Amino acid sequence: MASAVASLGGYDHVDAVAVDIPEGTSAPEFAHQVLAATPEWVHRLLDIRDKITAPFGLHTQTRVAVPDIRIEPGRKLGPILVRTVSEEEVLGGEDDKHLGFRASFAVRPTPTGGLEGVFTTVIRYHNQAGHLYFKAIQPLHNLIIPRLVAGGFTSPSR
Template identity: 30%
Template sequence: MQHAEMMESLRSLLESADHVDVKTVTSSVDMKSFVAGLINWRPAWARVLFRIRNIFAKWCGLEYDFQPSPKLTAETVPTTPGDPVDFFELHAYSPERLYVMFASDKHLDAYLAVVPEPGSEGLVNYSVYTIVMYNNRLGPIYFNVIRPFHHLIVQAMVQAAAKGVEEVPCAAC
């Protein structure tokens, strides 16, 4: 898929979404290091929130037994659509232009998209989009319960990833 087609695909996801939020940060790291940092970020407080989420997910009849993947590096970040990226699947990739991950369950589909843009003095302005589409009545109920925690976690992930993959704490590593 060409970059223009991927951006059109992202635009289509945004237009059909039930929820979209964007977190932005400026960094000196390349896109694959940034993505590795997003995935590797797992401080203790976030792991506790994920355990609580798993209890709620089990109660809702959703998938809940997630095991984190091994630590990623810029060299091991998946680049082939369909490959697993932690609990996501790679949906689209264009080097230094777009990285879209996808997760699906019976209640909602979620995309996490990383879009870098050149900044000043060699820096990169990253926009990280969360795109959610509800699949049934449970989708908005579930997402509205976790939404405040989602914002905290994704903002912290983005800030940590901007520092570079080597500085990101990873409990599963």
């Protein structure tokens, strides 16, 4: 999370979802699994969001077929532009005139000796419109993100 906050210069909203993952899973593998498990209904909601927000000059998603998902800097995967990649963390996000967001896919050991994947969302409002926009979509964000992270893994915890 620290890298996401640092890249935005602060934050106005942070949330994280953690899920147990198989030992030896890297952050790029965790990110790939989460993104590859995105259900069609989420893509449809993002399509609706894009139709509403594109006229205002806001970034839109780039749909990527599962076989074409490559976790590498500069790739746009859905609404996330991949910025940095390491074995421990994949950091992505976008900056618009209303807000900036970062999505961190990190892996870390658990106190019991296992491994967990942690998806963290960090939001920084650039103006009141960003605050209003995120408050409007936050219920969907809170519905979607835990389901995405759990895709193919055990139950998430918030």
